[in-house]
Amino acid sequence: DQQVKQNSPSLSVQEGRISILNCDYTNSMFDYFLWYKKYPAEGPTFLISISSIKDKNEDGRFTVFLNKSAKHLSLHIVPSQPGDSAVYFCAARLMDSSYKLIFGSGTRLLVRP
Amino acid sequence: DTAVSQTPKYLVTQMGNDKSIKCEQNLGHDTMYWYKQDSKKFLKIMFSYNNKELIINETVPNRFSPKSPDKAHLNLHINSLELGDSAVYFCASSPPAGTLLLGYGYTFGSGTRLTVV
Numbered sequence: 001d002q003q004v005k006q007n008s009p010s011l012s013v014q015e016g017r018i019s020i021l022n023c024d025y026t027n028s029m030f031d032y033f034l035w036y037k038k039y040p041a042e043g044p045t046f047l048i049s050i051s052s053i054k055d056k057n058e059d060g061r062f063t064v065f066l067n068k069s070a071k072h073l074s075l076h077i078v079p080s081q082p083g084d085s086a087v088y089f090c091a092a093r094l095m096d097s098s099y100k101l102i103f104g105s106g107t108r109l110l111v112r113p
Numbered sequence: 114d115t116a117v118s119q120t121p122k123y124l125v126t127q128m129g130n131d132k133s134i135k136c137e138q139n140l141g142h143d144t145m146y147w148y149k150q151d152s153k154k155f156l157k158i159m160f161s162y163n164n165k166e167l168i169i170n171e172t173v174p175n176r177f178s179p180k181s182p183d184k185a186h187l188n189l190h191i192n193s194l195e196l197g198d199s200a201v202y203f204c205a206s207s208p209p210a211g212t213l214l215l216g217y218g219y220t221f222g223s224g225t226r227l228t229v230v
Contacts, residue, residue: 002155034218043117043203043221044156089156091218098169101219103148103156 003027004092006104014112019077021107023090030092035064035075038087080111116140119204119222126194127230134189134225136204143209145187150201162187194229201226
């Protein structure tokens with residue numbers, strides 16, 4: 001029973017174009033959503049987050065959009081760069097006493113030069 | 114000066130053995146976690162400690178026992194290792210879990226790849 005799903009295991013994009021990574025969730029008890037980036041043989045590193053009371057958060061080339069009615073969020077990277085090639089994990093924080101993060105299975109992004 | 118460091122990075126061992134993975138953080142965080150990345154690549158939480166106190170204990174076999182000697186360390190001991198324990202184990206730390214300002218989320222270690230043969 002995966003509460004956070006990333007249905008696209010991989011995505012390939014040309015350098016300079018937009019990368020859109022998608023994430024769906026099933027639990028309404030999440031209060032924060034986060035994106036993490038992971039390079040091989042390294043741990044995930046925090047990228048950007050959004051509160052459930054907002055619908056957009058922007059940080060440089062990275063923008064996260066939240067559609068609560070659809071239980072969907074997306075990460076936009078514009079313009080994409082070869083250094084963005086990594087696995088991107090979507091995560092959601094449970095709004096209970098544990099506040100634990102639930103992760104998706106990741107999407108591998110390849111940005112082609 | 115690694116923020117969250119795990120040792121060892123790789124661990125190959127036989128079924129039935131007992132092994133430990135160590136984790137240390139120098140960020141001054143109060144909360145530490147162990148996550149397991151399984152073959153399907155999901156990152157699943159196993160345990161969480163806040164100031165040496167266990168606060169999250171997911172459905173994990175009793176063979177897994179976390180130990181937190183102080184708030185900067187959270188070690189994972191695994192008894193009677195099984196083939197299914199093969200995975201990458203990540204340690205992480207954060208300010209108190211209920212902190213609303215998630216400006217930077219958790220800080221993860223680089224992982225320990227455990228292979229049970």
